Amino acid sequence: MGSTAKSPFKKSIPYEFQDPSLIDTRSLIGGEWVGASSGKTFKLTDPEDDAEICDIADLNGDDTRKAIEEASKAFETYRLTPHRERRWLMRRWADLIKANKADLAALCTLELGKPYTESLGTVQYAVDFVDWFEGAVERTFGETIPAFRGNNRILTIREPQGVVACITPWNSPVAMVTRKVGAAIAAGNTVVCKPAPETPLCAIALAKLFERAGGPPGVFNIVTTGLENTPAVGQELCSHPAIKHLSFTGSTAVGKLLNTECAKTIKKTSLELGGNAPFIVFADANIDKAVAGLITSKFRSSGQTCVCANRIFVQSSILDKFADALSEGLKKTFTYGSVWDKTVNFGPLYAGKGIIKVEAHLENGLKNGAKVHYGGKDNTLGPNFFPATVLKGGKSGMKFMEEETFGPLAFLVPFDTEEEVIKMANSSDVGLAAYFYTEDITRLWRVSEALKVGMVGVRVGLVSAAEAPFGGVLESGLGREGGIAALEEYLDIKSITIGL
Numbered sequence: 001m002g003s004t005a006k007s008p009f010k011k012s013i014p015y016e017f018q019d020p021s022l023i024d025t026r027s028l029i030g031g032e033w034v035g036a037s038s039g040k041t042f043k044l045t046d047p048e049d050d051a052e053i054c055d056i057a058d059l060n061g062d063d064t065r066k067a068i069e070e071a072s073k074a075f076e077t078y079r080l081t082p083h084r085e086r087r088w089l090m091r092r093w094a095d096l097i098k099a100n101k102a103d104l105a106a107l108c109t110l111e112l113g114k115p116y117t118e119s120l121g122t123v124q125y126a127v128d129f130v131d132w133f134e135g136a137v138e139r140t141f142g143e144t145i146p147a148f149r150g151n152n153r154i155l156t157i158r159e160p161q162g163v164v165a166c167i168t169p170w171n172s173p174v175a176m177v178t179r180k181v182g183a184a185i186a187a188g189n190t191v192v193c194k195p196a197p198e199t200p201l202c203a204i205a206l207a208k209l210f211e212r213a214g215g216p217p218g219v220f221n222i223v224t225t226g227l228e229n230t231p232a233v234g235q236e237l238c239s240h241p242a243i244k245h246l247s248f249t250g251s252t253a254v255g256k257l258l259n260t261e262c263a264k265t266i267k268k269t270s271l272e273l274g275g276n277a278p279f280i281v282f283a284d285a286n287i288d289k290a291v292a293g294l295i296t297s298k299f300r301s302s303g304q305t306c307v308c309a310n311r312i313f314v315q316s317s318i319l320d321k322f323a324d325a326l327s328e329g330l331k332k333t334f335t336y337g338s339v340w341d342k343t344v345n346f347g348p349l350y351a352g353k354g355i356i357k358v359e360a361h362l363e364n365g366l367k368n369g370a371k372v373h374y375g376g377k378d379n380t381l382g383p384n385f386f387p388a389t390v391l392k393g394g395k396s397g398m399k400f401m402e403e404e405t406f407g408p409l410a411f412l413v414p415f416d417t418e419e420e421v422i423k424m425a426n427s428s429d430v431g432l433a434a435y436f437y438t439e440d441i442t443r444l445w446r447v448s449e450a451l452k453v454g455m456v457g458v459r460v461g462l463v464s465a466a467e468a469p470f471g472g473v474l475e476s477g478l479g480r481e482g483g484i485a486a487l488e489e490y491l492d493i494k495s496i497t498i499g500l
Contacts, residue, residue: 008054011046014340015106015116022103022205025056027224029063030070031217037063042197042226047113047348047384048339056200059225061232064192065240067221071163071190072242074218079160079188083138090134090186092213097127097178100209107201108174113348113384114301115339126175126206128466133186133487140187140487153498158491160188161268162244165237167258169249170350171304173199177206179470179481180247180270185219187490189245192221194233198350200224238262245270245490249306252430252475259478270479270489272306272471275432276404278425279309280447282418283317285437286459290322291329293461294410297435299334299388300462302347303408304354307433307455307463310404312394313421316414323392323412327374330388336381348384349407358386358407364399365391365411373412396424418443426452432472433463454480 008025017023025041026033034057035041041055059067097104104126105119114122142156166180177193184191195203200222207222225233237243238261246262247270248255255273262269279297281290297309314322334346349355359377366372375389386407394400394411401413415421425434435457436447448456454472457463464470469480479489 010054011051013106013110014338017103017106019100019103022100022208023107023201024204024208025054026204027057027059027063027067028204028207028211028220028222029067030074030221031211036060042228044111044198044200045351046110047350048382050352050383053110056224056226058229059223059233060229061236064194064223064233064236067192067223068163068236068240068242070218071192071221074216075160075162075190078190078216078219081188083140086186086188087134087137089214090130090137090182093210093215094127094130094134096209096213097123097130097206100205101127104174104202104205107205108199109339111199111201112170112173113339113350115344115347117342117345118301118347122172123174125464125466126178129175129178129482130182132466132483133182136484136487137186139484140491142493147497151500153500155496155498157494157496159494161490161492162189163242164189164191164490165243165246166191166193167234167237167246167248167250168193168195168203170196170198171301171306173202174206176249177203179466179486180249181206181220183481183486184245184247184490185215187487189490190219190221192223192237192243194223194225194237197224197226197230234258235261238267239265241265243267247479247489248272255477270481271477272479272481273432273475273477274404274430275306275308275472275476276310276402276428276430277307277433277435277453278451279312279434280421280425280436281312281314281318281322282436282438282440282443283315284439285318286439287318287322287325289459290437291325293435293437293457293459294326295329295333296461297457298410299330299346299408302349302386304349304406306404308404308406309410309435309461311401311413311425312410313413313415313424316416319392319412319414323373323390326410327390330374330390334388336385336387346388348382349386351384354407355384355386358405358409361398361400361405361407361409362389362391365394365409368398369393369395370398370411418447422447422450426450429474430472430476431474432476433457435461435463
């Protein structure tokens with residue numbers, strides 16, 4: 001990195017920031033950039049080499065309460081902002097994110113370990129959400145309803161809810177902020193955002209750009225906190241009466257806890273929780289397209305997304321052919337090396353705990369009869385790297401069948417009939433996404449409707465889009481993000497009956 005006197009970084013990186021002022025280690029409360037009231041900080045590390053990046057302000061429950069109070073005060077004014085003015089604000093924010101795309105991608109690469117070329121893509125994905133919400137702001141209106149009583153007239157209006165708490169995950173530190181915060185603010189709410197302790201820099205930079213876009217003080221607040229203070233901050237967000245809606249992306253276990261706490265004050269919750277996505281390849285599928293779709297679904301972000309294919313079912317008659325084609329596709333697709341090298345497109349897992357889980361799933365599979373067909377553990381790549389790996393012989397009872405691997409292991413599970421594979425695919429307590437490949441048009445509809453998930457990819461390996469509702473069923477969560485459904489999540493419907 002071209003070092004500057006203002007840089008808080010303790011390590012050098014091979015990137016020159018065009019606007020170093022986007023780099024900050026403080027939180028934003030009521031329009032003021034502040035450190036923790038206690039003076040405490042926590043360490044941020046680089047997943048590529050585990051080196052320390054910088055120290056981040058470690059806010060506590062008291063600091064969070066102040067942020068909520070500032071957001072509550074700002075709401076009294078911001079809720080009256082005309083829809084078109086909010087639309088213009090979103091437009092300016094989107095334009096600034098686009099203008100600073102390279103620097104935002106560099107921050108994502110630094111704190112997440114995502115290859116720089118892939119980080120550029122995730123920043124564009126973040127822009128897509130702001131673009132979409134900007135276009136939809138003026139299309140959230142009410143209805144008139146025919147009244148049973150002839151002398152009455154009934155109409156509805158949609159109103160912002162108040163202060164929204166947004167808890168964002170580490171695995172997509174740019175887009176998950178704009179997906180939650182963008183929708184809430186576009187709908188007329190104010191926000192207190194707690195980014196993941198692992199990836200606060202992207203959220204901080206986005207808040208700075210929101211300020212520059214003319215965002216009023218207190219509308220978008222950032223509360224950074226380390227692992228030690230996270231429970232206290234979370235408790236404040238769940239219990240404070242001014243918080244009217246809590247949006248969380250993360251594990252099912254934490255989501256259940258937050259939902260229980262929010263129920264005590266009857267807060268609305270939007271929960272995007274864990275998945276265990278089935279990916280089904282029928283014998284009549286176009287194998288080349290299915291391989292390409294699986295590479296996109298399973299290995300994007302080194303397998304660290306909630307919609308990654310996790311249980312890969314391949315009809316027995318084509319299992320060997322598919323395994324060979326997948327292995328060849330992986331060999332041609334991915335290049336390993338420094339995440340700053342623009343030819344590299346496969347990065348590390350976030351941290352050592354990710355490696356531990358991947359290795360546990362690998363060892364469990366091998367112990368129970370699975371065989372490595374391609375890849376395998378490679379200690380030469382770096383402390384948190386695990387290469388794309390394919391195993392044949394996956395079956396019920398193995399760890400990957402019961403829980404997300406959240407890493408680049410592809411266990412191939414054979415099946416014989418459609419009925420059999422639907423039963424296996426639906427044998428999970430979670431239901432976020434599912435994928436399948438077939439050329440049979442009647443099977444296309446039949447299987448799409450039979451899968452118990454919130455999103456189905458048919459002959460595609462990517463179901464996420466700003467214009468589409470994103471979310472799951474069962475224990476994969478509540479509510480939807482993306483599309484017009486996202487704005488509806490942050491609006492209350494008020495019914496008005498008028499007697500003539």
